[in-house]
Amino acid sequence: MKSEKILLRFPKTETGKPIVYHxxxxxxxxxNIYVAKITQDKEGYLVVNLTGEEADxxxxxxxxxxxxxxxxxxxxxxxxxxxRCTHCGNCVSHCPTNALxxxxxxxxxVELDQSLCIACSLCTTNCPxxxxxxxx
Amino acid sequence: xxxxxxxxxxxxxxxxxxxxxEEIIDYVERKxxxxxxxxxxxxxxxxxxxxxxxxxxxxxxxxxxxxxxxECTIDGxxxxxxxxxxxxFLGATQLRVNAxxxxxFPGEFxxxxxxxxEKLVAGEMVEVIATSYGTQDYPRRELRTEVxxxxxxxxxxxxxRNCYQNYNVAVNxxxxxxxxxxxxxxxxxxxxxxxxxxxxxxxxxDPWYETxxxxxxxxxxxxxxxxxxxxxxxxxxxQRNHNGVPMEGAGTxxxxxxxxxxxxxxxxxxxxxxxxxxxxxxxxxxIPILNQRILRQVCVRDSxxxxxxxxxxxxxxxxxxxxxxxxxxxxLKSGQIELDGRKIATSSLxxxxxxxxxxxxxxxxxxxxxxxxxxPLQLLPREQxxxxxxxxxxxx
Ligand code: SF4
Ligand code: SF4
Numbered sequence: 085m086k087s088e089k090i091l092l093r094f095p096k097t098e099t100g101k102p103i104v105y106h107x108x109x110x111x112x113x114x115x116n117i118y119v120a121k122i123t124q125d126k127e128g129y130l131v132v133n134l135t136g137e138e139a140d141x142x143x144x145x146x147x148x149x150x151x152x153x154x155x156x157x158x159x160x161x162x163x164x165x166x167x168r169c170t171h172c173g174n175c176v177s178h179c180p181t182n183a184l185x186x187x188x189x190x191x192x193x194v195e196l197d198q199s200l201c202i203a204c205s206l207c208t209t210n211c212p213x214x215x216x217x218x219x220x
Numbered sequence: 221x222x223x224x225x226x227x228x229x230x231x232x233x234x235x236x237x238x239x240x241x242e243e244i245i246d247y248v249e250r251k252x253x254x255x256x257x258x259x260x261x262x263x264x265x266x267x268x269x270x271x272x273x274x275x276x277x278x279x280x281x282x283x284x285x286x287x288x289x290x291e292c293t294i295d296g297x298x299x300x301x302x303x304x305x306x307x308x309f310l311g312a313t314q315l316r317v318n319a320x321x322x323x324x325f326p327g328e329f330x331x332x333x334x335x336x337x338e339k340l341v342a343g344e345m346v347e348v349i350a351t352s353y354g355t356q357d358y359p360r361r362e363l364r365t366e367v368x369x370x371x372x373x374x375x376x377x378x379x380x381r382n383c384y385q386n387y388n389v390a391v392n393x394x395x396x397x398x399x400x401x402x403x404x405x406x407x408x409x410x411x412x413x414x415x416x417x418x419x420x421x422x423x424x425x426d427p428w429y430e431t432x433x434x435x436x437x438x439x440x441x442x443x444x445x446x447x448x449x450x451x452x453x454x455x456x457x458x459q460r461n462h463n464g465v466p467m468e469g470a471g472t473x474x475x476x477x478x479x480x481x482x483x484x485x486x487x488x489x490x491x492x493x494x495x496x497x498x499x500x501x502x503x504x505x506x507i508p509i510l511n512q513r514i515l516r517q518v519c520v521r522d523s524x525x526x527x528x529x530x531x532x533x534x535x536x537x538x539x540x541x542x543x544x545x546x547x548x549x550x551x552l553k554s555g556q557i558e559l560d561g562r563k564i565a566t567s568s569l570x571x572x573x574x575x576x577x578x579x580x581x582x583x584x585x586x587x588x589x590x591x592x593x594x595x596p597l598q599l600l601p602r603e604q605x606x607x608x609x610x611x612x613x614x615x616x
Contacts, residue, residue, distance in 0.1 A: 170268065170488060170500065170571040174403050176555070177411040177567035189553055192572035210404055212270070212490035212569065213500070214330075 087135040089118075090145075091161045091203060091219075093154040094128035103151065104130075111144035112136050118202035121220050129220040131158055131203045161203030161219055164196050168215035175207040175216065224595040227261050227508050231589055236261040238586045240579040241420045241507075241518055248519050256515060262586055262593065263507045263518040265425045266439075266578035267417040269570030270490055270498040272401065273381035273452060275311040276337060276479055279373040280348065282306060283365075288358035292350040293317055294336050301350070305358060309378075310336060312489075312499035326399045326494025334489035334499035337377075340369045341441070342484040375479035377440065381451040383503055385423035385471040386527055389414045389547060389557075391564065394533035399494020402569060405532055412529065412557060412566045417575035418522045418549030422505040423471045425518045427464040429456070431507050433596025438475060439504035439582045441486035444591065445477025450600045457605045464517070467526045467546060471600065475503065486578065502574055504582035508593050522549035529559060 094103075099122060107113045119131040134141060148155050171194045175184045183200035184207055186192055207216040230236040237260050239247055244263050248256045278299070280289075289301040292308050296316040299308035314333035321327050339346055345366045354361045369375050390413045392398045392405035402413040418424065426432045436447045451472025459467045479487075486502030509515050528543040535542045547557045552566050585591040 168488075171573035172269070172500075172571040173568045174413070175567070177413075177565040178404065186555065189555075191576065192553065192568075194573075209493055212403065212492055212498075213488055214491065 085135060086138050086141055087133060088141060089131070089133045089158050089202070091156045091158045092128075092130040092132065092148060093156065094130070095152050096126045098151050098153055099126055099128040101151065103148070103153065104132075106147065107134065107144050111140045111147065113140060113144050119204055123220060131161060158201060158203050159198040162201055162205070162207065162216060163219070164207075164216050166215075168213050169194065170213055170215070172213070174212060175210050178206045178210040180204060180206065222261065222508065222510050224508060224510075224593055228592045230261055231586055231592055234587070234589045236586060236589075238262045238264060238506075238583045240576070240583055241265045241425050242576065242579070244515075245419070245519050245521055248515070253512065253515065257509065257512055260509050260515070263425065263509060264504055264579045264582040264586065265420055265422040265507060265518075266502070266504040266575040266582065267383060267421045267570060268486065268500060268502040268574035268578060269415050269417070270401070270500045271379060271382045272313050272498045274337075274377065274379040274499045274501060275309055275333065276340075276375055276377045277303075278308050278310060278375050280306040280308075280367065281371070281373050283360065283363060285359045286357070287350060287352050287360035287363060288355055289350045290352045292348065294348050295331070295339070295346045297331070297333050297336050312337060313497050315497060321496075322494065328493060329491045329495065329497050332489070332491075332497030334497050337479070337499060338484060338487055338489040340375060341479055341482045341487045343368055343370065369480055376476060377445070377479045377482070378448070378474075378476045379501070380449075380474050381453060381472045382475045382501065383422050383451070383473045383505075384416070384469050385421075385427075386466045386525065387414065387416045387469055388530040388536070389527050389552065389566075390532045390536070391529055391544065391559075392533050393531040398532055399492065400532050401492055401495050401498065402532070403492065403567075404494075409559065409562065409564050412552075412564045413569060414527060414549075414552050414566060415569040416527065416549065417570055417572055418525055418553065419520055420572065420575045420579055422503065422507075423473070424465055424520060424525055426507055426514070427460070427466065427517060427520075428602055429471060429600040430514060431510065431596070432473070432505055433599040435594055435597035436505065437592065437594040438477070439578065439585070439591070440475050440477035440482070441502050442483035443477040443479070443481035445475055446594075447473050447596075448476045449474035453606065454600060455604055455606045456601060457603050461524065461526055463520060463524055465520060465525050468528050486574070500571075502578045504578045506582060506586060506591070506593055522553060525549050527552065529557075
């Protein structure tokens with residue numbers, strides 16, 4: 085069994101399709117949805133965790149790509165502009181996964197552990213300095 | 221015992237011993253008070269955080285034909301023109317003309333006076349539109365142009381209230397989310413928000429305003445500036461801890477400095493969803509170690525500074541004065557506090573990391589003989605309380 089956290093971008097033409105259903109039914113994947121969003125331009129975004137046999141995972145991702153869904157790493161979902169971040173720490177108590185955290189209480193610098201981020205965007209609405217931006 | 225003159229002579233000759241307000245704590249612990257008193261000349265304090273009561277006076281210079289500005293916007297933000305011909309005052313929290321504000325709640329407040337100030341400091345171009353009723357000596361009735369800070373004669377930051385001595389810890393006891401100047405407060409006290417540099421903060425290291433007064437030289441966002449007045453809402457009469465440190469907001473400072481010398485990193489616009497625009501500033505203030513009493517005061521630590529936990533759903537807006545409890549900055553900085561047996565996640569709006577950086581920068585400037593101290597021309601009031609805003613029904 086393998087688990088993978090990915091960011092899916094759906095073009096306008098694919099947002100109406102029951103893609104998650106197929107991932108579960110046809111590829112035996114356990115799908116945990118962190119974020120689902122459709123933008124004003126009718127593009128869709130899903131941040132999901134897929135769990136299943138390695139072969140099923142590969143087939144599932146190939147299926148997604150065949151539908152012109154872009155499969156990306158979640159790490160690309162949230163960007164923190166280090167030149168704008170003041171390390172105030174306001175985002176820390178709003179981040180549900182501790183991706184944003186203070187590692188050293190002496191310097192109080194705010195670190196971002198991309199591997200924990202689920203691209204929920206809570207930091208983008210909670211950063212007063214506009215340092216965090218979301219791709220969707 | 222030392223005098224300002226002795227300290228400045230040592231600074232000028234490059235011999236002054238300077239430590240940050242964080243370093244002095246360990247130093248005294250290691251070397252003992254007597255030795256520290258004999259050795260240390262200056263301790264640097266600093267803070268970086270949103271300070272809404274900030275703004276600047278700008279002088280554009282004259283065009284041909286001349287104008288006597290009556291209305292003015294800069295990047296769409298109104299600047300007050302009720303001054304001489306080409307002088308305006310731009311306030312940090314002013315929104316764009318026609319900004320939606322909280323029309324659809326919570327508003328985004330993505331641009332305002334603070335953003336214009338940050339752009340100016342960064343040397344970027346801003347659009348100025350001005351109108352006038354026209355006079356015989358100032359015939360021009362309107363203008364539209366682009367300028368940057370280098371085009372201006374003066375750009376002087378004048379902040380009525382900076383550097384709050386201490387501050388509230390905000391929580392939300394209600395059932396719905398609150399959008400405040402201390403950030404979003406989740407229902408049922410899920411988070412607590414504070415804003416102070418604690419043991420590094422200027423007025424917490426000089427609780428009775430013995431060295432920080434009107435005329436004190438300060439480091440304001442990279443420029444050399446001064447305390448020009450007591451800050452608005454300077455209310456030193458308050459509950460104080462055994463060490464004299466206030467347990468609430470208490471003292472404030474009015475600061476001024478030349479914006480042309482400032483650095484963008486320390487002049488930062490911020491947007492609070494549902495609340496508005498503010499300006500975060502970096503301030504550093506040196507404290508001369510004149511005597512033992514002052515040395516003891518700058519050794520204050522986070523664990524000895526208490527802040528009041530305040531409910532922003534009711535007690536703050538309704539001014540009830542109720543405090544839910546007190547916590548110290550060591551607890552606040554740990555990321556979690558406890559109130560009535562409940563654990564609450566904390567986060568800050570003031571950047572301790574940048575405050576440390578500023579304390580170090582100021583320390584370097586003083587050590588290199590580039591920043592001299594100035595003795596206050598006038599001390600700040602040590603007794604003064606808040607007056608309420610009387611709401612009087614007008615009877616005809
Ligand atoms: S709230 Fe914004 S500025 Fe503050 S630490 Fe987080 S990302 Fe940085
Ligand atoms: S999007 Fe921001 S708040 Fe959400 S998990 Fe990632 S870092 Fe944390």
